[in-house]
Amino acid sequence: MRVVVAPDSFKGSATAGEAARALARGWLAQRPGDDVRLLPLADGGEGTLDAFAAARPDAERRTVTVPGPDGRPVSAAWLLLPDRTAVLELAQSSGLPLMASPDPLGAHTYGLGVVARTALDAGATRLVIGLGGSASTDGGTGALRALGLRLHDDQGEDLPLGGAALTQLAHLDTTDLVPPPPGGVQLLVDVTAPLTGPAGAATTYGPQKGAGPAEVALLDAALGRFADLAGGSPDQPGAGAAGGTAYGLAALWDARITPGAATVATLVGLGDALVGADLVLTGEGRFDETSLTGKVVGSLLDAAASAGVPVAVAAGQVAGPVPGSVAAVSLVELAGSLDAALNGPTTWLAEAGEALSRRLTRG
Structure with a gap:
């Protein structure tokens, strides 16, 4: 056989x-x-880098130290392909196993944005980002803040990191947001959840990250507030991936949401x-x-x-x-x-x- x-x-x-x-x-x-x-396969979550590396032995593996989802430093790997495509895996920088203890309200994706910025500084002209295994429900705002986005409350003060802070969001400042690379940003997702609602990021996946019923409701409202100001397509299938990171990167960084498993399967x-x-x-x-x-x-x-x-x-x-x-x-x-x-x-x-x-x- x-x-x-x-x-x-x-x-x-x-x-x-x-x-x-x-x-x-x-x-x-x-x-x-x-x-x-x-x-071996992957769907955008843990193991995505390894699947790409196995299929592309010409890829250069690099690492960078970034703030993890609870602020403690972590070493995150990423790949640079000969055509200047960079492959990132959110789990490397902002994954749930990197948390010392659950913090569903304060965990963030800032480290992912640092990895993305590092890849752009290294000359990447296209980003492929695997979204899966996240520790946070921040709508990708942490990653976007590392890329230059500023989030203000109604007093004009910068918001702290984490999904819960988005309930106080009053203004988005994209003045210093780094533009996406010319080859675009492709997101590999492993879910079909929208951003908010009964099947959304907070309700469906918040409990896995330590959120109780009251925290789930708060995070769902926070993501809704973010969507009110960011626009885009919060109801798009997959927008809720990685605590809404897919939505945030799609709405404010023109990223494209694609099925991770099918993409990796094609590659290998x-x-x-x-x-x-x-x-x-x-x-x-x-x-x-x-x-x-x-x-x-x-x-x-x-x-x-x-x-x-x-x-x-x-x-x-x-x-x-x-x-x-x-x-x-x-x-x-x-x-x-x-x-x-x-x-x-x-x-x-x-x-x-x-x-x-x-x-x-x-x-």
């Missing part, structure tokens, strides 16, 4: 590359004669890999209904269905049936508990690859 192993990262426990290698190891333990190709050559394949083996940390709204596994299921290639899924947790797959296994079920699965993710990923190989061989 020709098998394409194309997982997403297992957030916080295994990179997409580590997951691919472990799944392949388990599969080959049962079927050593199969032709197995590794194709998923279409070519599916030609002649007998099976795709994919996975992610948790499969649930959100997996089908622009994330790697959902996008891969669609692409494989179009190519007529069956898909098997290994996930840390499987919450319900996986539409379009021929088999699915849960690492938590294999390991016996969530803690056991998290303590040895690559061990259980290999077990999952072996289990899927046995199951499909019998089938």
